[in-house]
Amino acid sequence: xxxxxxxxxxxxxxxxxxxxxxxxxxxxxxxxxxxxxxxxxxxxxxxxxxxxxxxxxxxxxxxxxxxxxxxxxxxxxxxxxxxxxxxxxxxxxxxxxxxxxxxxxxxxxxxxxxxxxxxxxxxxxxxxxxxxxxxxxxxxxxxxxxxxxxxxxxxxxxxxxxxxxxxxxxxxxxxxxxxxxxxxxxxxxxxxxxxxxxxxxxxxxxxxxxxxxxxxxxxxxxxxxxxxxxxxxxxxxxxxxxxxxxxxxxxxxxxxxxxxxxxxxxxxxxxxxxxxxxxxxxxxxxxxxxxxxxxxxxxxxxxxxxxxxxxxxxxxxxxxxxxxxxxxxxxxxxxxxxxxxxxxxxxxxxxxxxxxxxxxxxxxxxxxxxxxxxxxxxxxxxxxxxxxxxxxxxxxxxxxxxxxxxxxxxxxxxxxxxxxxxxxxxxxxxxxxxxxxxxxxxxxxxxxxxxxxxxxxxxxxxxxxxxxxxxxxxxxxxxxxxxxxxxxxxxxxxxxxxxxxxxxxxxxxxxxxxxxxxxxxxxxxxxxxxxxxxxxxxxxxxxxxxxxxxxxxxxxxxxxxxxxxxxxxxxxxxxxxxxxxxxxxxxxxxxxxxxxxxxxxxxxxxxxxxxxxxxxxxxxxxxxxxxxxxxxxxxxxxxxxxxxxxxxxxxxxxxxxxxxxxxxxxxxxxxxxxxxxxxxxxxxxxxxxxxxxxxxxxxxxxxxxxxxxxxxxxxxxxxxxxxxxxxxxxxxxxxxxxxxxxxxxxxxxxxxxxxxxxxxxxxxxxxxxxxxxxxxxx
Amino acid sequence: xxxxxxxxxxxxxxxxxxxxxxxxxxxxxxxxxxxxxxxxxxxxxxxxxxxxxxxxxxxxxxxxxxxxxxxxxxxxxxxxxxxxxxxxxxxxxxxxxxxxxxxxxxxxxxxxxxxxxxxxxxxxxxxxxxxxxxxxxxxxxxxxx
Numbered sequence: 005x006x007x008x009x010x011x012x013x014x015x016x017x018x019x020x021x022x023x024x025x026x027x028x029x030x031x032x033x034x035x036x037x038x039x040x041x042x043x044x045x046x047x048x049x050x051x052x053x054x055x056x057x058x059x060x061x062x063x064x065x066x067x068x069x070x071x072x073x074x075x076x077x078x079x080x081x082x083x084x085x086x087x088x089x090x091x092x093x094x095x096x097x098x099x100x101x102x103x104x105x106x107x108x109x110x111x112x113x114x115x116x117x118x119x120x121x122x123x124x125x126x127x128x129x130x131x132x133x134x135x136x137x138x139x140x141x142x143x144x145x146x147x148x149x150x151x152x153x154x155x156x157x158x159x160x161x162x163x164x165x166x167x168x169x170x171x172x173x174x175x176x177x178x179x180x181x182x183x184x185x186x187x188x189x190x191x192x193x194x195x196x197x198x199x200x201x202x203x204x205x206x207x208x209x210x211x212x213x214x215x216x217x218x219x220x221x222x223x224x225x226x227x228x229x230x231x232x233x234x235x236x237x238x239x240x241x242x243x244x245x246x247x248x249x250x251x252x253x254x255x256x257x258x259x260x261x262x263x264x265x266x267x268x269x270x271x272x273x274x275x276x277x278x279x280x281x282x283x284x285x286x287x288x289x290x291x292x293x294x295x296x297x298x299x300x301x302x303x304x305x306x307x308x309x310x311x312x313x314x315x316x317x318x319x320x321x322x323x324x325x326x327x328x329x330x331x332x333x334x335x336x337x338x339x340x341x342x343x344x345x346x347x348x349x350x351x352x353x354x355x356x357x358x359x360x361x362x363x364x365x366x367x368x369x370x371x372x373x374x375x376x377x378x379x380x381x382x383x384x385x386x387x388x389x390x391x392x393x394x395x396x397x398x399x400x401x402x403x404x405x406x407x408x409x410x411x412x413x414x415x416x417x418x419x420x421x422x423x424x425x426x427x428x429x430x431x432x433x434x435x436x437x438x439x440x441x442x443x444x445x446x447x448x449x450x451x452x453x454x455x456x457x458x459x460x461x462x463x464x465x466x467x468x469x470x471x472x473x474x475x476x477x478x479x480x481x482x483x484x485x486x487x488x489x490x491x492x493x494x495x496x497x498x499x500x501x502x503x504x505x506x507x508x509x510x511x512x513x514x515x516x517x518x519x520x521x522x523x524x525x526x527x528x529x530x531x532x533x534x535x536x537x538x539x540x541x542x543x544x545x546x547x548x549x550x551x552x553x554x555x556x557x558x559x560x561x562x563x564x565x566x567x568x569x570x571x572x573x574x575x576x577x578x579x580x581x582x583x584x585x586x587x588x589x590x591x592x593x594x595x596x597x598x599x600x601x602x603x604x605x606x607x608x609x610x611x612x613x614x615x616x617x618x619x620x621x622x623x624x625x626x627x628x629x630x631x632x633x634x635x636x637x638x639x640x641x642x643x644x645x646x647x648x649x650x651x652x653x654x655x656x657x658x659x660x661x662x663x664x665x666x667x668x669x670x671x672x673x674x675x676x677x678x679x680x681x682x683x684x685x686x687x688x689x690x691x692x693x694x695x696x697x698x699x700x701x702x703x704x705x706x707x708x709x710x711x712x713x714x715x716x717x718x719x720x721x722x723x724x725x726x727x728x729x730x731x732x733x734x735x736x737x738x739x740x741x742x743x744x745x746x747x748x749x750x751x752x753x754x755x756x757x758x759x760x761x762x763x764x765x766x767x768x769x770x771x772x773x774x775x776x777x778x779x780x781x782x
Numbered sequence: 783x784x785x786x787x788x789x790x791x792x793x794x795x796x797x798x799x800x801x802x803x804x805x806x807x808x809x810x811x812x813x814x815x816x817x818x819x820x821x822x823x824x825x826x827x828x829x830x831x832x833x834x835x836x837x838x839x840x841x842x843x844x845x846x847x848x849x850x851x852x853x854x855x856x857x858x859x860x861x862x863x864x865x866x867x868x869x870x871x872x873x874x875x876x877x878x879x880x881x882x883x884x885x886x887x888x889x890x891x892x893x894x895x896x897x898x899x900x901x902x903x904x905x906x907x908x909x910x911x912x913x914x915x916x917x918x919x920x921x922x923x924x925x926x927x
Contacts, residue, residue, distance in 0.1 A: 249832075250832040253832065492815070492816065539818035539819060540818050540819055541818065577833070577834045579834070580827075582820075582821075582824070582836055582867075582920075582922050582923070583817055583820055583827075583836060586817070586819050586820055588818075588819055589817070592815075592827060592834040593834075594829050594832060594834070598813075598829055599813050599828075600815040600826075600828055600829050601815065602815065602817065602827070
């Protein structure tokens with residue numbers, strides 16, 4: 005009985021995979037009705053399901069699959085043409101099969117699923133008047149469906165197909181080897197010769213190398229189907245992933261300890277360990293990666309059904325379907341993505357008449373696009389539909405009380421369009437059963453933000469809309485800032501942090517609007533939340549604290565903390581279920597010192613602190629800036645720092661200079677140089693990155709001058725190597741402050757410098773002082 | 783005669799015990815991360831070989847004042863329901879084999895928070911051991927709701 009359960013389980017899993025494939029094939033078949041390949045493939049898949057269900061005695065499933073198979077065989081034999089109606093009937097059949105499989109999975113029986121209606125519909129299709137089948141006038145118009153018993157006579161897919169054929173057999177067949185030689189070689193293997201058959205034949209001169217390699221090649225493609233992939237239990241992968249997370253932590257602790265000893269041999273070993281750990285981590289992460297195609301594959305069907313019911317024509321284009329994401333993230337992205345696609349078909353793309361009237365092609369195009377970008381995966385849903393009317397959105401937002409009319413002139417287009425993500429917002433003129441109930445976009449946003457991602461929308465009236473999801477590569481490890489509050493340390497995911505402001509109490513200070521703390525950020529009031537108050541601690545002073553400007557749920561606010569320590573990668577641990585209900589923490593992690601640190605949930609922090617819903621709603625203008633460069637196609641300055649190659653985005657570079665070594669002066673603990681009447685602080689990248697710099701020789705040093713907001717800093721490198729275009733995809737591998745990741749540029753592994761973070765790591769005051777100045781300017 | 787093994791420990795000079803097979807391990811630990819806004823019985827979190835474990839202060843569960851959590855505190859780590867939970871106790875006792883005839887229901891005179899955690903009393907030589915219901919003992923919302 006136990007065994008049967010296993011067989012059923014395997015059957016279910018296999019069938020689900022088959023069904024997804026059939027779905028795709030059917031939709032494709034509608035596009036090219038003449039494709040016999042597609043029909044045969046669908047036929048085979050259904051035939052397999054029918055065969056197995058008969059063997060397992062699921063009679064309803066068998067009958068249904070049989071009905072579908074009969075209809076398909078008529079399509080295949082050209083007795084009946086492929087029409088949208090037949091496709092719809094076949095899709096309905098597949099849905100019926102799916103429902104039955106679900107029932108079997110849950111109750112182990114087919115009870116409660118009625119498939120008679122579907123079977124009747126299939127039969128009706130087959131009994132349709134003969135004029136529906138002009139190609140086959142001889143076909144009997146009212147042929148009764150064949151009884152089940154007759155069908156198995158139809159040729160089953162060749163069971164040997166897809167398995168590898170023995171090499172010897174192939175060699176003998178092609179005349180490259182004598183049957184007797186193969187026989188004796190096989191005998192040798194049986195007697196314990198561990199060499200491969202081909203090797204034996206070659207070494208004994210019984211076959212030509214070319215013939216053997218040809219035969220091996222003929223074998224290989226078959227093998228890639230059968231043997232090159234194995235199924236691995238997801239739990240096992242999760243366990244491995246956790247253990248690698250531990251390894252990363254242990255590595256971090258070790259490296260920290262070793263650095264303090266200053267023993268260069270040990271440091272080298274630690275660095276090697278670090279590299280191996282990173283590779284291992286990446287490898288394990290890869291095993292959990294699946295191409296986004298997995299969730300996209302369901303969409304052609306969704307779009308077909310929906311566009312047909314709405315009387316629209318939609319062509320689906322998929323770009324970058326091989327882009328990979330962690331499977332847990334993929335799962336989380338599935339529903340929001342489906343919603344966006346439905347929404348685009350329902351509201352974005354116009355119906356045929358309106359498109360023609362607007363001078364567009366009658367068929368709308370929906371483009372799904374996925375690509376890597378700076379340690380994130382971007383997924384776009386773009387349509388060439390009517391676009392969004394910014395004025396209407398603004399008017400609606402005012403009407404719904406989400407915005408005040410006087411706020412509108414000060415907002416830019418994207419800020420206004422972001423209003424569609426607010427709960428209760430829907431501009432659909434009429435409510436359809438597809439979308440427009442005012443639930444959805446806010447749920448999309450919430451779901452994506454829950455996994456540490458972000459959503460945005462851009463649209464041009466009359467030309468179309470692009471929805472963009474920014475998704476982290478993995479859930480388990482996040483970039484985070486550690487902060488101090490009271491005597492405790494907390495962790496804040498970096499994705500929520502826009503900028504940091506230091507409050508010294510004189511040039512920057514916290515003000516109170518009737519008791520509510522605010523800060524003037526570049527002239528605009530930023531509502532503040534005191535972390536100590538939010539956590540129920542004693543409330544500290546307003547001086548010498550930091551404001552973290554955070555973004556969550558479309559709200560921007562400042563979090564007041566005592567100290568900001570550093571950024572690091574943390575491994576997210578699930579929080580004990582007892583503590584989840586508090587809502588303030590999204591997880592916990594092990595900090596570098598081995599203590600447990602709590603990861604703050606920024607959006608619930610905002611909610612809990614009663615930030616009024618209509619408090620200053622600003623959007624993320626500086627957001628993309630803050631997350632740093634590393635995109636594709638940008639121009640990079642390649643420099644050498646010790647043995648490492650470090651790339652700096654060229655657009656952040658002001659000048660390249662050579663300074664005579666004797667012009668470097670000391671100001672306090674820092675090195676400076678006089679430059680164009682200014683004092684320019686020098687920062688050695690080798691120190692920031694912990695790299696070994698080449699021995700100090702030569703009379704000059706090479707520097708890269710970086711300026712922002714009227715301030716400059718000189719980054720000291722060993723050599724300027726080249727300027728290159730970064731066309732490869734940035735590979736996320738951040739283990740040190742100041743790096744966005746690594747990429748292969750000009751066949752060499754090159755680290756991508758995050759200039760802002762590198763500067764911050766070396767001089768936490770650089771931006772702080774700058775924002776002070778900007779405040780003065782404002 | 784049926785007998786059961788209990789892991790024993792002391793809180794406020796009272797001997798308690800839980801069945802041995804509910805216990806994952808016993809260890810003393812120094813550093814706990816407090817969890818602000820958590821129920822008062824949550825003593826803190828600590829790192830058990832890379833796993834984040836919540837420590838429940840048995841004193842609070844028994845209606846007493848919190849443990850100070852300065853210096854090493856003994857933890858009895860219970861397997862829990864899929865996730866280990868720790869009980870903070872004063873002292874660890876030994877593992878004892880107890881016959882079922884040494885068992886009696888909790889005395890009627892026992893009342894207050896302790897009564898809800900205790901499933902019975904075992905008569906040991908010279909002292910009494912209260913058998914705890916492991917699930918109740920780590921239910922941090924019990925005391926507050």
